[in-house]
Amino acid sequence: MMVLDKEDGVPMLSVQPKGKQKGCAGCNRKIKDRYLLKALDKYWHEDCLKCACCDCRLGEVGSTLYTKANLILCRRDYLRLFGTTGNCAACSKLIPAFEMVMRARDNVYHLDCFACQLCNQRFCVGDKFFLKNNMILCQMDYEEGQLNGTFESQVQ
Structure with missing residues (x-):
């Protein structure tokens, strides 16, 4: 994982000094723009630093880029290609690595599945819930x- 915000203390978006144009690592042309990006110890046009999968401009989608197998990727595509997936503890269906989840101890849930498994009441952030078996x-x-003697206390 490489952080774009700072690389050796240099901000990602730099102002190019006059008279000393840098070469773009993406297109190999001189960067004539006033602003340029620095990532992976190289300089880039804003339009040239893109995700290898979805072509999004990485300077616009966040402050982090990912590299693996000679690919430069946005977070979503990195997780989609190389992230770990798991199964929802409630429905047992696959949870893609890039999907938001809820966790309770070692269990992972789809957001829609994180509800009382007896009455289907959905929980909001901060709600008290109990995990039993x-x-x-x-x-x-x-x-x-x-009251029925069915459960022992395991408050979350």
């Missing part, structure tokens, strides 16, 4: 199970 439970269902 890899089941996510809302407080009401958990307390009902406690």
